[in-house]
Amino acid sequence: IHYVTGMKMQYLNRKEKKIMKTSKKDVNSTNGQPVDADLETDMSRPSLSEPSNLLLPEQIEILAKHLPPRTVGYLWTLTFSASKHGMSIKTLYRAMADQNSPVLMVIKNSNGEIFGAVASEPFKVQTSYYGTGETFLFTFSPEFKVFKWTKDNMFFIKGDTDSLGFGGGEGVFGLWVDGDLYHGRSHMCKTFGNQSLSKEEDFIIQDIEIWTFQ
Template sequence: MGNVQSPPNNDPRYVSATRAFTQKELEDLRSLFINLANQSQSNGKYISPSVFQSYFGLHGPLGERMFDLVTQERKDQRLTFEDLVDAKATYEKGTKDEIEEFIFRLLDVSGDNFVGRSDLETVMIAIFNDILCIKGSEDRSCSHQDIFNIFLNAANFSKHDEGGTEETMSFEDFRSWCTHLPSVRKLLGSLLLSPDSGRPGYQIPKLLTSKAIDSNIILLRKEYAWHIGGALSHQDLEDWNLLYHSSLNGLSFNTFLGNISNHAGPTVLIIKDKEGYIYGGYASQPWERHADFYGDLKCFLFQLNPVASIFRPTGANNNLQWCAINFSSEDIPNGIGFGGRVNHLGLFISANFDQGHTFSCTTFGSPCLSKTNRILPEVIECWGVTQDATQDKNDAVKGTILERFKEDRNMLKMLMFMMTT
């Protein structure tokens, strides 16, 4: 089969690339190549662009750019077995820097050695239209272009295209963009995985609501859920149930607490304020009465509109989640929130649900999430994250074993003490 049967052993790049794989992985790659090469009607010698793009689900400029990178930009429209091994060794088995350098080059869909806003827009259009198959915005008040823009607004362009008018992105700009958009980073880092392998970054939680609810009043559209889900594990990306919506249940803290009381898992809190900004937080722990901060490092803050960003814990402090109910002290403000410090949280909604605040905070490295520090909520909604039942069961079993082990160890200590006295 041409290149498949007689690899160029004198090519140091190819020889080095093969060392990144087990023998079984190389055999699987060989089988994949043979299959796609036969479909390409090349007598098993190479894979054509159309077959490559069809198999990996990559079309248009993004698919063309990926094919160029995998074929080392030879422009001969022929992807050899050595090309496939070389590309996957770098893109999937390489160091973090090597993988991110490959993705950064992939973003240059125009092939002009610069990554500008137009390149990113082309990539985001491909992600939503061709890969995630979200063809249009679910909210009639927001155009599809607006959705693209919230992801582009998270990018910084600190360089200038010499001889051009467009500002461009540096490698550090790209890394920062990926930090704020983990869903984008996950997806762009898995494009050469097998389409049936459950590729990271492709999962969109199923949003479950009552059939009687008008979908146009829901803040959490699919694009937003995909964005938030980028910071979560696969087991948290199954079903998200709408537990509370202020337009239906009223802006009431008591109703909010009542509606979520039967949900034991994590929740996604989303706020739209009267400035039109949309943002919120992921609460890994139930909303329960505390006199101080609580929670764990799974909590995070996020922005949805007019810019999409994720802000994970920095480790600066443990002021993660806040839920104070019916306290009379001014030092314990009643309400819910995330991060920062008392009376100066990264995000806080008062117990009246009629006002709140957002400040930059070191807990999440987040900025003020709205136009101003003061929040006047217009819509508040909360979603319950349904975690994988199998995972929960395994965790429960582990917890039981640990507790049993602790009890047995204490009993053993007591027996040893009695034997020595």
């Protein structure tokens, strides 16, 4: 009898431990603590309207962590691509006409370097600077760096009919592209306290992607 009772107690103990382990797993899931690392990665990776030709999946995940909070949960929509829509800033501005979300601009230059800007609002032609402190610059070359607003000035975005620039101070832009979307330039600027986003301050553009969030 004692032997049977002992076996029954061992069975109950094992069953109790199993129930406790399962309950802990359920609680962790309820509290938003992922049980599976791969599942966590999938949940943190944003959804894109189509694959990016410029950004790797891991680069997308890194950028997503720095985007304005109001973009979280929205589809990344490829609104303009120089390889698809042509190398024209006028076409770029037309693509922005009906947008009302922040904008991610990714540039690949002729040296294969990837960098760009996140703008607080769609690009447009305006006589003065526009935008807010959500705007920032970034580069993946040679490693990822992000340059947020220093609060030194408010020269966020400048859209002309023949160019588009980000940041300013002392007559230079943190990032600038010409009307043909062919030549670009990146200098240190006070708005973002950035270094040159590319190895060479003057560069040739190979492709541009612009993503909106909707």
